[in-house]
Amino acid sequence: MDKQAMLEQYISLYMTTFKYIGDLVSEPMKEYGISFEQFLMMRDLANGQQLAVSELAKKRGVTKGAISRQLKILMNQNYVLQARSEVDRRIFYLHLTSTGEALTVKINAVILQRFSNWLDIIGEHDANELRRIMDRVGHDIIEQEQDDPTPKN
Numbered sequence: 001m002d003k004q005a006m007l008e009q010y011i012s013l014y015m016t017t018f019k020y021i022g023d024l025v026s027e028p029m030k031e032y033g034i035s036f037e038q039f040l041m042m043r044d045l046a047n048g049q050q051l052a053v054s055e056l057a058k059k060r061g062v063t064k065g066a067i068s069r070q071l072k073i074l075m076n077q078n079y080v081l082q083a084r085s086e087v088d089r090r091i092f093y094l095h096l097t098s099t100g101e102a103l104t105v106k107i108n109a110v111i112l113q114r115f116s117n118w119l120d121i122i123g124e125h126d127a128n129e130l131r132r133i134m135d136r137v138g139h140d141i142i143e144q145e146q147d148d149p150t151p152k153n
Contacts, residue, residue: 028110032103033077038070039107042079045096046104052091053082079103 026036034042041056051059057067071094074080079100085091096104119127 024114025111028107028114032107034074034079035070038074039104041067041070041094042074042096042100042104043108045080045094046101046108051094053094056094074100 022036026039029036029039037060041060044051044056044059053064053067053071056071057064060067071080075082077099078097081095081097082092083095085093122130
């Protein structure tokens with residue numbers, strides 16, 4: 001197959017599949033008015049990570065302002081709160097509320113069930129192969145492009 005034909009197949013695949021993967025993954029969060037990224041923040045906190053806004057921004061690779069906007073929604077919905085560090089009173093750590101903890105457990109269960117259904121459909125072997133390929137794309141292409149965005153001939 002020539003490169004142009006392969007490119008056309010990749011574009012078609014993007015338009016019919018990859019473009020919608022994010023929507024499929026984030027579907028369980030929509031009911032609660034949060035994004036997948038916001039859920040991942042809650043999940044980090046549920047896993048016992050002690051994080052301040054600046055640490056969370058660094059971990060996600062975004063600005064503190066972007067994280068603050070996402071956290072504001074979580075705080076307004078009583079899922080997350082900030083509490084002053086007892087060691088360094090200048091630092092405010094993020095914590096899940098009991099409502100946030102319960103929601104995180106609930107969404108984790110829904111996500112696991114959805115993922116299990118996907119595994120039943122495509123099989124563990126193909127799921128591992130897809131993960132392996134996506135890891136390689138992430139490392140060999142995306143990270144390299146971000147490090148050196150000049151086109152390669």
